[in-house]
Amino acid sequence: MEIAFLGMGLMGAPMAANCIKAGHDVVVYNRTPEKNEPLVKLGARAAATPAEAVRGRRMTLICVEASEDVEQVIFGENGIVHGMPQSGEPPFVVVDHSTISPIATEEFAKRLKNDFGALYLDAPVSGGTVGAQQGTLTVMCGGPLEAFERARPVLEAMATSITHIGTRNGDGQKAKIINQVVVAINCLATDEAVRLGQALGLDMDKVLSAITKGAAGSWSLQNLGPRWLAGDFEPGFRLRHLLKDLGYCSESIDHLEDKNAEYPAIWLALGIVARAVQAGYGDENIHAMEKIFE
């Protein structure tokens, strides 16, 4: 397919590379143009603006950082709305792989539909840079079935688990929020278990290998527990990005009709992550969150 791909960051670049390798015709755009170069070598064409990237195409993928960035590449100066075809069939499709606010997502989808006749699919991913490189991401999609079906051949180039969570825009982002809530709280469990085990004088390598296959088992305990023990906090998924995602979670809870709903573990995770970012651990991997207690 002929697509544009906006955002050549740590996730976007390998995702775009997998699209090219799967035979799609890709125009890439990035704010700092140097990051386009490896993709151009793989066969992409580089555009100077989002508007230019989508000219004559009927689909764009986006992978940037936050709600504001998505708004900018869509509606900002030189945003895609200034370049995309606004008539003809099939309608233009915007697929957003960024993890952003479900509330902002709903609004972007509505504006694109009403003012430009375009379809929107929120399609945040999980699996990290390794999953992006290997094409083994998990994609959670929200939006009209037509947008999902149009996007599917491209998603298959990047992901091994593709779920159409629901037809409302924002459903994909909400599913990603649920994912991040579990990631954050499971990480609290891992950090406190390893810290307490060390304080109790246990050989935690032995303990971890004894317990990870049972009812205490988690991706977190298996992958991040040994990294805490080894003092390895190299970022795969940065604490400041988790803080951003928990912010979207918090915003979503504020928008619930039930104002009395209680989520104490989510608030605890948010508090600890915020304090850890403030303490300077934002660019370390998420399991650095409990370094503030050391």
Added chain:
Amino acid sequence: MEIAFLGMGLMGAPMAANCIKAGHDVVVYNRTPEKNEPLVKLGARAAATPAEAVRGRRMTLICVEASEDVEQVIFGENGIVHGMPQSGEPPFVVVDHSTISPIATEEFAKRLKNDFGALYLDAPVSGGTVGAQQGTLTVMCGGPLEAFERARPVLEAMATSITHIGTRNGDGQKAKIINQVVVAINCLATDEAVRLGQALGLDMDKVLSAITKGAAGSWSLQNLGPRWLAGDFEPGFRLRHLLKDLGYCSESIDHLEDKNAEYPAIWLALGIVARAVQAGYGDENIHAMEKIFE
């Protein structure tokens, strides 16, 4: 081997059955003697007291509920110290499969060693009643290597994962505490994720199957998440037992030299579990802990 097995509860009975099936010669004891009957049918002999159960034997296994129960069957009226051989070789070995206090464990081991010349191995298990029945438990052992080596042939009849965590008595119980801490906090993650997803109007079956294989994955999310959705709180592991175990965790933290150590997620889990037990959910499975917020 010729052994005694004290405590024919939901865990002890299937564990003793697996010892008999593996060819060991087992004398069983239980406070309410009716529960001995299925084991007698399998070939065990039933004793009226712990003292009688261990007479002429050089090893006993124990699987009861709490520290006080272990103390009772060892040192109480008609406890094993009134029946076990206190001289000759090899020394008598007490293997405690109950999940009890590491502090009490150290004390029991010391008394047995000093006053009766016996060896002690704390060997709490995880894997639940299903693991006990299938002989696929995880055993975490603390105590002298000699006791561990003596017990190993019997442990192999009941468990597929057997780890000698350390040579200090209490190391097995401390490892079990670490296990329970992770179980409790991962369960908070599962409960809050499922509750929030429902409040956000998501199809949580789809979300769970999308996220459980990735970085959010855990035994808890995979097994307890769908049970929350199905309204299934049938006990496999009861909330009041988790409360007991978190009490031992709390006692162990109080005994740490570092009085400033912070474990906020552990305290949150303890608070929620305590409140849920008080609210009447103690005999439901542990994921009922967040029913208090519904």
